[in-house]
Amino acid sequence: MHRNGQATKQGDRLLKMQGKFDRGPVEFKSHIVQQEGEVMAIATRDVISVPPTQSVISAVATMTECGFRRLPVTDAGTKKLRGIVTSGDVINLMGGGDKYQLVRVRHNGNLPAAVNESVRTIMTAQPETLPHDAHIVDALEIIVKKKIGGLPIIDNDGVLAGILTERDVLRMLAAEHSPLFVEDVMSSSLRVTAPDNPIGTVTKDMTKFRFRRLPVVSDDVLFGIITATDIMRYLGSREVFSRLTTGNIAEVMNLPVRALMAGNLFTTTPGTAVNVAAREMLSKNIGALPVIENSRLVGLVTEFDLVRAFSEE
DSSP, X not given: OOOTTOSOOGGGOEEEOOSSOXXXXXXXXXXXXXGOSBGGGTSBOSOOOBOTTSBHHHHHHHHHHHTOSEEEEEOTTTOBEXXXXXXXXXXXXXXXXXXXXXXXXXXXXXXXXXXXXXXXGTXXXXXXXXXXXXXHHHHHHHHHHHOOSEEEEEOTTSBEEEEEEHHHHHHHHTTSOOOOBHHHHXXXXXXXXXXXXXXXXXXXXXXXXXXXXXXXXXXXXXXXXXXXXXXXXXXXXXXXXXXXXSOBTHHHHTSBGGGGOOXXXXXXXXXXXXXXXXXXXXXXXXXXXXXXXXXXXXXXXXXXHHHHHHXXX
16 A cells, blocks of 8 residues: 555555465365265254345344344245345445445435345345255365355255354364465455445445455554454444434445454464364354464455365365
C-alpha cells in the first residue's frame, strides 16, 4: 500500500508474499482407504433446519444462537431438503452481491422489511448433497474440488439425514500424521481490509472474491480478522436494528468493520506443523489462523487448506 494518499484504498489491498506457499490445481487422491465408510459415522445426525417459509431474520437468528455457518432448509412436514442458507448468503443480502436487490429494489433499502421475507428468497436451492451411504472419500472429493464447507446428507427419499462439514472431516484427519507445515499449505496472496472500512465494503469484497474472512490490517500491522459469521451475527443478534432510525440499510452498512470484530485473535507461524494448527483450530472453534513471521502477516491458513493438505497426503 502507498501512503500519503497516493494509493488504492486499503480495502482493495492485495497482500502477496513470495515463496512456495501458493498451490496450483488439486488432483484429488482417494488415499484414505482405511477410513472409508459411511459419512454418517462422523456427520451430525440431529440437524436443525428451517422451513422455506421462515423469515430470513428468524433463520439468521437461529444460526447466530447455535453458532452455525449454514442451515438446511426443509419442508416442515416431510423434512425433504429444499435448500441451504449460509453466512455467505447473508452477507450477499447485506450489500455483497445480487441478493442485495431484495433490499435495494424490492424494499427500497428498507432492511427490516427485507429480512422479514421468507428464507427461500436468499437460500441456495438444490445444493450439493451426499447420499447417506457415501464414503468419506466421496465427501472429501466434493469439499476439495468444489470448495464447499458443508454438505447436507439425504436418504433415498431426499429427506435430510445429517450434515457433514469440513470441520467434521478435519477432526477425523487431524489424528493422522503429516510431514507438512503451515507454510506448505497456507494462502500467501491475501486480500485485506482496514479497521475503518465500512461493513458494506467488506461484504462486497467477501462476496466478489468468495472469501469467508478477511484479515484486518492497519499500517501493515494485523489488527484482527473479520469473518462472514461476525457480520451475520450483527444481523442475527438484532443489534443492527438498534442502530436504525430511518430503517435504511445504509445507516448500518456504513459502520466501521472494527466494531464487529469479535473475540481474541489467535495466530500461528509458518513453521508450525499442520497437525498442531488443526488442533488449535478445533480447540478454539475457529476456521482460520493468520500466519505471522517477524511480527508481519505473511499468510492465512484455513480449515479448507488443512483438509486439502491431509487429503493429498
